[in-house]
Amino acid sequence: MNEQHSAGRFETLAIHAGQEPDPLTGAVVPPIHQVSTFKQDGVGGLRGGYEYSRSANPTRTALEENLAALEGGSRGLAFASGLAAEDCLLRTVLRPGDHVVLPGDAYGGTFRLITKVVERWGVAWSVADTGDPASVRAALRPETKVVWVETPSNPLLGITDIALVAEITRSAGARLVVDNTFASPYLQQPLALGADVVVHSTTKYLGGHSDVIGGALVTADQGLADELAFHQNALGAVAGPFDSWLVLRGIKTLAVRMDRHSANAARIVETLSAHRAVSQVLYPGLPDHPGHETAAKQMRGFGGMVSFRVAGGEEAAVAVCDRARVFTLGESLGGVESLIEHPGRMTHASAAGSALEVPGDLVRLSVGIEAVDDLLEDLTRALG
Structure with a gap:
């Protein structure tokens, strides 16, 4: 170099x-x-x-x-x-x-x-x-x-x-x-x-x-x-x-994208935390998230990945994934577009029945860099 x-x-x-x-x-x-x-x-x-x-x-x-x-x-x-x-x-x-x-x-x-x-x-x-x-x-x-x-x-x-x-x-x-x-x-x-x-x-x-x-x-x-x-x-x-x-x-654009991913995720976490259909939000930026202080110490920001548990159980979580429109139902993460998935039936199906099995009511979001208000409206509609 x-x-x-x-x-x-x-x-x-x-x-x-x-x-x-x-x-x-x-x-x-x-x-x-x-x-x-x-x-x-x-x-x-x-x-x-x-x-x-x-x-x-x-x-x-x-x-x-x-x-x-x-x-x-x-x-x-x-x-x-x-x-x-x-x-x-x-x-x-x-x-x-x-x-x-x-x-x-x-x-x-x-x-x-x-x-x-x-x-x-x-x-x-x-x-x-x-x-x-x-x-x-x-x-x-x-x-x-x-x-x-x-x-x-x-x-x-x-x-x-x-x-x-x-x-x-x-x-x-x-x-x-x-x-x-x-x-x-x-x-x-x-x-x-x-x-x-x-x-x-x-x-x-x-x-x-x-x-x-x-x-x-x-x-x-x-x-x-x-x-x-x-x-x-x-x-x-x-x-x-x-x-x-x-x-x-x-x-080349990683820094500016990560800033936007993180900012959008923080707004989404606020909305999810107050929604009656959500029983728990998992995000390192939340003060009550396990390890929040460690994350604040060793990370520059909290990132664009958000998971949450749906109050109605597994079928309700699957329904939320199916109803989303701006959030694309798909595996993977980290792209400019927002994705939604059901880990238990998708990315983590191989862990079913093991010590690493994930909760059935869990939904995972990869928050993209779209207009955050569009993302919020889509999630609110998907949650019913």
Whole structure:
């Protein structure tokens, strides 16, 4: 990265880190290197270290350098999906006989990957309330190698004190992995708080426009970064050039989008909290939300994800989802458009019947950047 942009505030790094103007044409946006292989100047004579796009591609390199800068890491790695990133990480740091601590409230895809795939390699897992230090300590075993945290969590918006859990994890000789998808690096930087690895679904807030699937890992541990890069190449689930370019384009506006997501969410929370059809609102910005003080300490803002429980039970919650119109019924999150979903039957169906099962009366919102009054009118109508 050019010395001019090697440091700076977040908004500047988002636009410039890893994205110097093209040296040949002066293009201010990195080109899409839609290519599988690169000409070599003699056997082993690589230009810029590029030989084959699974191993490295200039567009992906730009994204990876940008991600590392935003999270304050030494290296970023971009993948074909968030779960591909998680798979690479787990294959890198775990061996048969190892143990993983999962949060009691985790993304259903992560739960499925660990309990249906990783467990078959001989890796054990258990669940802890990562918002409670005593619960984390009780879950640790001599063979624990990874403590997995989501904060805010999906879909109950649970908050974990990253710095505190990092101390506990480090003393046990394990690695702390933080899924930072809900917060984005604009609102929270786990590496600075002691995490070993940050995970992202770049599909979500980083991409920001519901038009790309991707994932990322960022670490400040150069030795671990080298191991992850080896497995990234060996496993091959890398981000393609166009997908990398789309995520880079989204990141340029991340700061302004997150400000609007957060502002809209705060207004929606006010309305939901006063509505007779809502029995509980889950949002880190609420003073009575568990972990609110921790969130205020370690986050720049409270984000655009809101969950709430419907007073009439599961069928009433499903009906609210079905009646929404401006809020689109759909999975995923973090796009400019607002989404509504029923986690129990949609994103977290894989956790049904387990310790991670979510309440049937729960509705999850990904609050977009539309006119907030339109969103409020739509929700009020959907709630009846």
